[in-house]
Amino acid sequence: MNKTIIAGIGKYVPENVVTNEDLTRVMDTSDAWIQERTGICERRYATRFEETTATIGANAARLAMERAGVEPADIDFIIFATLSPDYFFPGCGVLVQRLLGLKEVGALDVRNQCSGFVYALSIGDQFIKTGMYKNILVIGAEVHSYALDFSTRGRNVSVIFGDGAGAVILQPSPSADRGILSTHLHSDGANAEILSMPNPGFHAGVHNSKWKPPVPEKPYGDMFITQELLDKEDIFPYMDGQAVFKKAVVKMPEVIYEALNQNGYQPSDLTLFVPHQANLRIAQFIQQQLGIKDGQVFNNIQKYGNTTAASVPIALCEAWEEGKIKEGDLVCLAAFGAGFTWGSALIRW
Ligand SMILES: CC(C)(COP(=O)(O)OP(=O)(O)OC[C@H]1O[C@@H](n2cnc3c(N)ncnc32)[C@H](O)[C@@H]1OP(=O)(O)O)[C@@H](O)C(=O)NCCC(=O)NCCS
Numbered sequence: 001m002n003k004t005i006i007a008g009i010g011k012y013v014p015e016n017v018v019t020n021e022d023l024t025r026v027m028d029t030s031d032a033w034i035q036e037r038t039g040i041c042e043r044r045y046a047t048r049f050e051e052t053t054a055t056i057g058a059n060a061a062r063l064a065m066e067r068a069g070v071e072p073a074d075i076d077f078i079i080f081a082t083l084s085p086d087y088f089f090p091g092c093g094v095l096v097q098r099l100l101g102l103k104e105v106g107a108l109d110v111r112n113q114c115s116g117f118v119y120a121l122s123i124g125d126q127f128i129k130t131g132m133y134k135n136i137l138v139i140g141a142e143v144h145s146y147a148l149d150f151s152t153r154g155r156n157v158s159v160i161f162g163d164g165a166g167a168v169i170l171q172p173s174p175s176a177d178r179g180i181l182s183t184h185l186h187s188d189g190a191n192a193e194i195l196s197m198p199n200p201g202f203h204a205g206v207h208n209s210k211w212k213p214p215v216p217e218k219p220y221g222d223m224f225i226t227q228e229l230l231d232k233e234d235i236f237p238y239m240d241g242q243a244v245f246k247k248a249v250v251k252m253p254e255v256i257y258e259a260l261n262q263n264g265y266q267p268s269d270l271t272l273f274v275p276h277q278a279n280l281r282i283a284q285f286i287q288q289q290l291g292i293k294d295g296q297v298f299n300n301i302q303k304y305g306n307t308t309a310a311s312v313p314i315a316l317c318e319a320w321e322e323g324k325i326k327e328g329d330l331v332c333l334a335a336f337g338a339g340f341t342w343g344s345a346l347i348r349w
Contacts (some may be wrong), residue, residue: 002172003179004128006347007135008068009254011317012059013164013304014044014051018082018145023159028152034159039280043162044306045145052086053165054095057141060313061100061166068169072100075169076133078107081116081140081309083197083338084147087107096139113195114276114337115185116140116309117166121333121345122183125168139235140309141165147197149236157239160279162305166313178327178348184258185343186251195244195338197237199249199323200225248282248336253289256334259346267292268329271349272319277301277311286334298324308337323349 019042022029046056057080065071071333080093087095091109096102101321112119117140122134144161148154172247173179193211218226229235252275260267267273267290275283280301287297296321307314312333319325336342 001130003171003176003181004125004170005179005216006168006349007171008064008066008169009167009313009320010060010063010065011164011166011314012056012063013314014046014056016045016047017042020043020159020175026150027155027158029159037279037281038160039299039301040160040305041302044164046163048146051332053082053084053141053143054086054092054099056143056163056165057082057092057097057139057167057333058099060141060165061096061137061139064169068135068171070135070169072102074104074135075100075102075137077111077124077127078102078105079136079138080107080119081110081112081120081138082142083111083113083116083308084142085162091163092139092141095275096137097251102137106179108213110309112309112337112341113339113344114278114306114308114311114342115335117312118183118333118335118343118345119185119341121168121170121180122185122343125180125183128170128172131172136170137167138170139165139167140311140313142310147236149233154236157237160306162307164304164307164310164314166310167203167316168313172299176200176336181263181346181348182259183343183345185341186255187339187341189339191243192339193238194341195237195239198305199235201231210270211238211299222230226252245282247340248278249289250286251340251342252282252334253285254343255344256290256332259332259344263346265330265346270296270332271329273297273326273332273334274312274319275299276316276337277304277315278306279337311335
C-alpha cells in the first residue's frame with residue numbers, strides 16, 4: 001500500500017492580535033494569571049463580517065495547494081475539521097469547495113474538536129493508502145471569538161481560545177520510506193460534557209450529567225434554543241479545566257508511546273514533537289514524561305492560544321516554515337480534547 005505524504009502545508013491567522021492586557025478591559029483577569037497558567041500571551045480574532053471558519057480555512061488551503069504545486073482541479077477530496085462551523089449545517093467542507101472553486105468532489109466535516117485535525121489526517125491517510133484518492137485537502141480551522149463569554153463568568157474558557165487555520169495536501173508517497181507511519185485514535189465519552197457546548201442543541205435534556213443539568217421540558221419545536229437559555233446566557237462553551245488537564249496529561253503520553261512502540265522508536269528518536277496547543281503547561285508536562293529536549297518540541301500557543309482543530313496544522317506549518325522539519329525527519333503529532341477524543345500520528349517526513 002502507498003504511504004501518505006504531506007505534500008504541502010499552509011496556515012492563516014487573522015491579523016487582529018488580542019493581548020492578555022486587552023482581555024483585562026472586558027473581564028476580571030490578568031496577564032500574569034493567563035501566562036502563568038497557560039503560557040498564552042496573545043491570540044488572534046477573526047475580522048467580523050469578513051472572516052469565518054470556512055474563509056480562513058480556504059486561505060490556509062490556498063497556501064498549502066500552492067506549496068504542493070496543485071491546482072483546484074487536482075483536489076479529489078476535502079476533509080474539514082472544526083468545532084466552530086459557519087452554519088449548524090451544511091458543514092464547512094462544502095463552503096470551501098465553493099470558495100476555492102473545487103470540482104464536485106466529496107467533502108467531509110470532522111467534529112472532533114482539538115483532536116479533529118489528527119482524526120482528519122488519519123481519515124485522509126486511509127483514502128491515499130488504498131489508492132482511492134491522489135490529492136486530499138485536509139483543513140483544521142476555527143473561529144472561537146464570535147461565541148465566547150467575555151464576561152468574568154466565562155474567563156476560564158475565553159482567555160484560552162483563539163482563531164486560526166491550517167491545511168495540508170495529502171498525496172501518495174514517492175518512496176516506501178517516507179510518509180505517515182501510523183495514526184492512533186481514541187475516545188472516552190464517560191464525561192463528554194466536561195468540555196462541551198451543549199446549548200443550543202438537540203439533546204432534549206436527555207443526558208443527565210453531573211457536569212451539566214438537563215434543560216426544562218419544552219414542546220416540540222422549542223427544544224433547540226429556549227428563551228431561558230438566552231436569559232441565563234447558558235449558550236457558551238463549558239469547561240472543567242482541572243479535570244481536562246488531568247486526563248490530557250495521561251492520555252497524550254499514552255497515545256504518543258502507542259505510535260512510537262508500533263513503529264519501534266523511542267522518544268529520543270523524534271526530530272520534532274508537535275503537540276496540540278492546549279496549554280503550555282500540558283506540553284511541558286508531556287515533554288518531561290517523554291524525556292525529550294526543548295529542541296524536540298514545538299510550541300506556539302504563546303502567540304495564538306488554543307485554536308482547537310487548527311492548532312496542530314498551524315504549529316506544524318510554522319515549524320516547517322522555520323526549517324525545523326526536513327525530509328527524512330521523524331515527526332510526531334498528538335492531540336487531546338473534548339469528547340474526550342485523542343490521537344497521534346507518526347510521520348517520516
Ligand atoms: C483552564 C486552566 C488554565 C485553569 O487553571 P486552574 O489552575 O485549573 O484554575 P481553576 O479553574 O482551578 O481556577 C483557579 C482560580 O482562578 C480563577 N480563574 C479562572 N480563570 C481565570 C482567569 N482567566 N483569570 C483570572 N482568574 C481566573 C478561578 O475563578 C479560580 O478562582 P477561585 O480560586 O477564587 O475560585 C487549566 O485548568 C487548564 O489549562 N486546563 C486544561 C484546559 C484545556 O487544555 N482545555 C482545552 C482542552 S483541549
